[in-house]
Amino acid sequence: MNLVESLLHALKDHGAHEIFGIPGDFALPYFRIIEESQILPLYTLSHEPGVGFAADATARMRGGLGVAAVTYGAGAFNMVNAVAAAYAEKSPVVVISGGPGKGEASSGLLLHHQAKTLDSQLQIFKEITCDQVKLDDAARAPADIARVLASCLRNSEPVYIEIPRDMVREECAPVVREAPRAIDRDALAACVDEILGRLDVAKTPVLMAGVEVRRFGLEEKVADLSRRLGLPVVTSFMGRGLLTDCDAPLVGTYMGVAGLPDVTQLVEGSDGLFLLGEIISDTNFAVSETRIDLRKTIQAHNGQVTLGYHMYANIPLAELVDEMLARVKASADKAFSVAPHQYPRGLVADAETIAPTDIAKAVNDLFAEHGKLPIASDIGDCLFTAMEIEQTALLAPGYYATMGFGVPAGLGLQATSGQRPLILVGDGAFQMTGWELGNCKRYGWDPIVLLFNNASWEMLRTFQPESGFNDLGHWGFAEMAAGLGGDGVRVSTRAELKAALDKAIATRGRFQLIEVTIPRGVLSTTLARFVAGVKRISMK
Ligand SMILES: Cc1ncc(Cc2c([C@H](C)O)sc(CCOP(=O)(O)OP(=O)(O)O)c2C)c(N)n1
Numbered sequence: 001m002n003l004v005e006s007l008l009h010a011l012k013d014h015g016a017h018e019i020f021g022i023p024g025d026f027a028l029p030y031f032r033i034i035e036e037s038q039i040l041p042l043y044t045l046s047h048e049p050g051v052g053f054a055a056d057a058t059a060r061m062r063g064g065l066g067v068a069a070v071t072y073g074a075g076a077f078n079m080v081n082a083v084a085a086a087y088a089e090k091s092p093v094v095v096i097s098g099g100p101g102k103g104e105a106s107s108g109l110l111l112h113h114q115a116k117t118l119d120s121q122l123q124i125f126k127e128i129t130c131d132q133v134k135l136d137d138a139a140r141a142p143a144d145i146a147r148v149l150a151s152c153l154r155n156s157e158p159v160y161i162e163i164p165r166d167m168v169r170e171e172c173a174p175v176v177r178e179a180p181r182a183i184d185r186d187a188l189a190a191c192v193d194e195i196l197g198r199l200d201v202a203k204t205p206v207l208m209a210g211v212e213v214r215r216f217g218l219e220e221k222v223a224d225l226s227r228r229l230g231l232p233v234v235t236s237f238m239g240r241g242l243l244t245d246c247d248a249p250l251v252g253t254y255m256g257v258a259g260l261p262d263v264t265q266l267v268e269g270s271d272g273l274f275l276l277g278e279i280i281s282d283t284n285f286a287v288s289e290t291r292i293d294l295r296k297t298i299q300a301h302n303g304q305v306t307l308g309y310h311m312y313a314n315i316p317l318a319e320l321v322d323e324m325l326a327r328v329k330a331s332a333d334k335a336f337s338v339a340p341h342q343y344p345r346g347l348v349a350d351a352e353t354i355a356p357t358d359i360a361k362a363v364n365d366l367f368a369e370h371g372k373l374p375i376a377s378d379i380g381d382c383l384f385t386a387m388e389i390e391q392t393a394l395l396a397p398g399y400y401a402t403m404g405f406g407v408p409a410g411l412g413l414q415a416t417s418g419q420r421p422l423i424l425v426g427d428g429a430f431q432m433t434g435w436e437l438g439n440c441k442r443y444g445w446d447p448i449v450l451l452f453n454n455a456s457w458e459m460l461r462t463f464q465p466e467s468g469f470n471d472l473g474h475w476g477f478a479e480m481a482a483g484l485g486g487d488g489v490r491v492s493t494r495a496e497l498k499a500a501l502d503k504a505i506a507t508r509g510r511f512q513l514i515e516v517t518i519p520r521g522v523l524s525t526t527l528a529r530f531v532a533g534v535k536r537i538s539m540k
């Protein structure tokens with residue numbers, strides 16, 4: 001077996017299901033082996049940011065590893081932002097880059113695609129990955145690959161693998177998975193004792209499920225644990241979509257001043273807030289009505305548990321949840337029932353213009369009639385609108401907040417799960433990566449795309465209305481769909497929106513782009529609450 005085949009088998013063995021990529025001359029040799037070996041399916045896209053976002057989405061949607069394959073220099077550097085997003089949001093993406101062969105590295109010439117030194121790329125990716133390797137020694141390669149892929153899964157963070165292009169066909173032994181790292185069982189037991197003790201004395205304990213619960217495949221177990229403990233469950237803004245298909249007492253999404261008052265009160269009034277797998281970020285906690293004293297919370301994330309002023313190191317989330325389940329038996333007297341939140345429905349299909357919350361109503365009506373679709377959302381008001389849509393699987397960069405994620409993530413979602421996605425994207429973000437829809441026809445993907453066209457960087461305008469640079473003008477997105485291989489329609493009234501969604505859900509095999517004209521300055525209910533809340537807090 002050659003070195004690339006050994007890597008591909010290892011990727012599959014560690015949970016990769018497909019590869020997204022764009023080749024280059026430094027990558028052609030290893031792409032050839034991907035293509036001829038058929039070990040993992042390869043999907044090529046048009047721009048490396050899309051490759052990174054799509055690979056990230058496959059890991060978020062299905063678990064396991066996402067794989068983004070690129071060429072050296074221009075390709076890899078083009079993907080830095082998407083990998084940074086995956087790192088920030090703890091998504092296990094394996095970055096594979098072709099690289100200069102060992103012979104050419106010593107040619108004394110500056111190589112094309114080289115930035116500063118030949119190692120600059122590796123150095124830059126060290127800042128946004130948890131482990132790295134350059135496969136320049138076939139004898140060492142199996143152990144190096146095992147180490148790096150184990151790091152990727154253990155930390156749920158991206159890793160970087162560079163393949164010198166003259167190494168790809170070197171004979172290489174199969175990769176043997178690293179043994180799981182041992183943990184201190186006594187420390188784990190003491191930690192669980194302390195957590196259960198804290199929760200037991202709390203009058204209003206609450207469990208907040210964060211993204212690590214999904215990343216480590218723990219949703220069902222966490223739902224079971226919350227029922228046994230009799231804890232109401234909320235998700236953070238980033239964690240929206242978690243536990244959707246589980247039998248958990250899920251109250252809603254905590255968004256501080258921008259969220260539902262009863263959820264905000266439940267979280268901010270709790271004397272036992274258990275943050276499980278949560279990223280302690282500003283988008284999750286900075287807009288609290290009453291500042292949450294994080295020192296009084298129980299925080300389990302990044303492989304450690306913090307209670308008050310002390311911390312238990314090396315407590316993997318999966319081990320913690322398993323140990324708690326082993327200690328807490330089901331107890332009917334702690335059963336906790338939650339009145340399901342009523343999301344807006346019943347769009348009036350009339351000649352009125354469309355507000356983002358009308359879009360949420362139309363989608364909720366569609367879900368009620370045809371069943372739910374998983375959602376991939378970009379950032380902007382489309383993501384705030386997603387908070388008004390029924391709970392469903394949701395992929396979105398809710399913390400790192402990069403634009404451009406939505407469309408490629410929807411393609412990755414459909415490629416890895418086979419499910420038809422609903423993509424929510426603003427006009428500004430669509431201008432960045434929306435063109436990846438042109439790849440749908442080759443692969444038979446047929447997302448439904450709701451393009452929120454307010455002809456503006458509206459989120460920026462809400463905070464700086466005096467700036468004219470937020471005006472984007474009207475692009476004819478609907479007319480462009482046909483040229484990209486899909487169907488496009490522009491809608492300006494609520495009746496047109498309903499008709500367009502009815503047609504889209506009934507049409508398979510071609511992407512359906514619905515360009516929704518939204519009057520300038522009209523925000524979703526959630527974003528309006530967020531802006532008012534942030535302004536109110538900033539004046540305190
Ligand atoms: C890659 C990238 N570039 C710039 C930004 C800054 C930024 C926002 C965040 C705050 O940093 S929100 C926003 C405007 C988004 O416009 P659009 O997609 O049309 O959505 P909407 O009109 O609903 O705002 C920008 C430019 C970003 N988040 N990501």
Ligand SMILES: [Mg+2]
Pocket residue numbers: 380426427428452453454455456457458
């Ligand atoms: Mg916009």
